[in-house]
Amino acid sequence: MSKSPSHLAAILLALLVTFLWSTSFVIIKIGLAEIPPLTFAGLRYTIAFICLLPFAFTKTNSSVIKNLEKKDWLKLVLLGFLFYAFTQGTQFLGLSLLPAVTVSLWLNFTPLIVAVMAIFLINEYPTKLQWFGVVLFIVGIFTYFFPVALSENLGIGMVVMTVGVFANSASAVLGRNINRESRIIPIVVTIISMGIGSILLFVIGIIHQGLPPISFQNYLYLLWLAVINTALAFTIWNFTLRTLSAMESSIINGTMLIQIAVLAWIFLGEAITLQEGIGMLIAAFGALFVQLRKSPLSKGEFRK
Incomplete structure (x- = not known):
């Protein structure tokens, strides 16, 4: 993949990547029936x-890597904690408790929190369109959940996911x-922080949740999540960034919410009511x- 793809090819490849990332939610939900969430997340990203x-x-x-300074290592270690240990750990925990x-x-709260955090941390100020998006998203969330009636599991799941969203937002700003600074090659950022x-x-998962016997089917799921939905999808996504604009990448990435809803309905039986569907579209x-003003996901950063 040395040459930039044609515009149509880039769009199709980007859609393929978002589809792969969307299937991760379904595969993880299936795998969680056998593998504890933290152990599952640790296995996926370690592989x-x-x-x-x-x-x-x-x-x-x-x-x-040899020329990395102490401050570089500190940032990469912090990125590893935030994006992989906290964000991915809470996402798998959330999927064990929530649809x-x-x-x-x-x-999808992440870009909203990033927009606010960026004001104080890296002096980036949202546009009027972005503030309108914040309001629209909140209206969509309210529409989706109204009337609010959370069971104990759902309540715990929402708290877990809120922690995950803040960790994800902090990791996005840090990334x-x-x-x-453009001093560290993106692939190096990914390898070190992911490692x-x-x-x-993985260690936390083993200590607190153990490593149960894993079926052949779930070994295949783990390999698919690690190799196809992470390593390969990341490579293809970065390839498409050579051709697609920031707006195009954001729009394509935004289709995941709908893709996940359809896949969850087909494979997990998670039905969506009309009100939930309307709220989801407004939030999307x-x-x-x-x-819209932001660049697409930075090279070296995994989406799912």
């Missing part, structure tokens, strides 16, 4: 890290800060407006 590790030994990447669509919808975060998550448009 993905092992797949990407050989790239750390190329001449260019090894040179970058896939609810988790997906809650994750943008690292990439702004640190995934191993920590709100999240899109918030992201």
